[in-house]
Amino acid sequence: MFYAFAALTLLSAWAIVISQNIVRMAVYLLLTLAGAAGMYFMLEAELLAAIQLIVYAGGTLILIVFGVMLTSGNPHAQLKARGFEVFLGVLIGLAITGLLLLAMVNSQFPAERAGEYAHGYDRVGLFGQGFLSTYLIPFELAAVLLLVVMIGAAYMARRRAK
Amino acid sequence: MNPVFNINVYHFVLLSLGLVGAGVATILTKRNAIGILIGVELVLNAAGINFVAFNKYLHHSEVVAVAAEVELPQSAAIVPAGSFELTEASPSYPETMDKIGGASAQFVRRPALHGQVFTIFIIVLAAAEAAIALAIFLNFYNNFSSIDVERADELRG
Numbered sequence: 471m472f473y474a475f476a477a478l479t480l481l482s483a484w485a486i487v488i489s490q491n492i493v494r495m496a497v498y499l500l501l502t503l504a505g506a507a508g509m510y511f512m513l514e515a516e517l518l519a520a521i522q523l524i525v526y527a528g529g530t531l532i533l534i535v536f537g538v539m540l541t542s543g544n545p546h547a548q549l550k551a552r553g554f555e556v557f558l559g560v561l562i563g564l565a566i567t568g569l570l571l572l573a574m575v576n577s578q579f580p581a582e583r584a585g586e587y588a589h590g591y592d593r594v595g596l597f598g599q600g601f602l603s604t605y606l607i608p609f610e611l612a613a614v615l616l617l618v619v620m621i622g623a624a625y626m627a628r629r630r631a632k
Numbered sequence: 633m634n635p636v637f638n639i640n641v642y643h644f645v646l647l648s649l650g651l652v653g654a655g656v657a658t659i660l661t662k663r664n665a666i667g668i669l670i671g672v673e674l675v676l677n678a679a680g681i682n683f684v685a686f687n688k689y690l691h692h693s694e695v696v697a698v699a700a701e702v703e704l705p706q707s708a709a710i711v712p713a714g715s716f717e718l719t720e721a722s723p724s725y726p727e728t729m730d731k732i733g734g735a736s737a738q739f740v741r742r743p744a745l746h747g748q749v750f751t752i753f754i755i756v757l758a759a760a761e762a763a764i765a766l767a768i769f770l771n772f773y774n775n776f777s778s779i780d781v782e783r784a785d786e787l788r789g
Contacts, residue, residue: 483654506677513684530762536767541773556661587743612756617761620751626767
């Protein structure tokens with residue numbers, strides 16, 4: 471199961487790097503997000519997997535597809551990066567991956583701890599309690615942020631009177 | 633146990649490594665502004681997977697104090713007082729203890745979900761960021777009839 475989701479996530483993520491067509495990139499992003507949601511299921515974060523599918527796959531991706539449709543004036547004019555830039559970009563991406571890999575190999579996680587949440591608890595309920603107690607201020611800040619973003623985005627994308 | 637089939641935290645960290653590499657490569661190689669936005673989403677997803685993996689494998693439970701009169705679920709793991717260390721960060725610090733009834737409070741070990749909560753905030757911020765970024769791109773497209781980032785050079789220093 472883990473390897474199936476991992477292969478889905480990684481293959482479609484690197485397919486985004488390779489593909490030149492923006493619509494294909496959006497489809498591969500959908501597959502990557504679905505794979506990440508599967509990862510959250512593997513990590514026993516069911517609520518998070520559901521939120522990932524609803525907010526990301528259902529919201530952010532639709533937004534991106536709308537952006538593609540509204541800005542692709544000439545569908546035949548593909549924006550191709552120069553070969554040298556692609557080479558350099560992929561090289562830097564792989565270099566950062568290698569650097570982080572080195573950091574991971576050199577760090578000691580207490581891997582002997584079994585990754586088991588205590589049984590008998592309603593974890594979704596704990597989320598609700600956390601948002602209204604420990605995480606009350608970040609929760610309210612996120613609410614205000616979303617309001618500001620909604621107003622700001624509508625203001626910036628409005629049609630200007632000529 | 634066989635490390636291939638015994639999934640542990642390293643597997644998830646490796647996966648998010650690959651994801652963050654793909655994200656950085658996408659950001660650097662695309663000339664379409666929306667492509668760059670997609671790369672940013674990949675990096676944010678990698679961070680989220682890391683948070684949840686560390687939550688599950690490295691900090692999956694914590695001891696909290698609850699008032700004596702609170703009814704606990706049947707399977708709640710009650711911890712005898714004094715069998716663990718109180719830290720300032722933990723919700724069972726003495727100040728909190730006074731509020732909930734001092735010495736009569738009971739201690740319970742319950743799942744800790746701090747990493748998952750953080751990931752929810754990451755998802756919220758990513759959605760907000762995508763909305764603002766697309767508004768900017770629409771504005772840019774209205775002015776330049778293109779979203780090639782190489783043409784966004786009017787602010788050259």
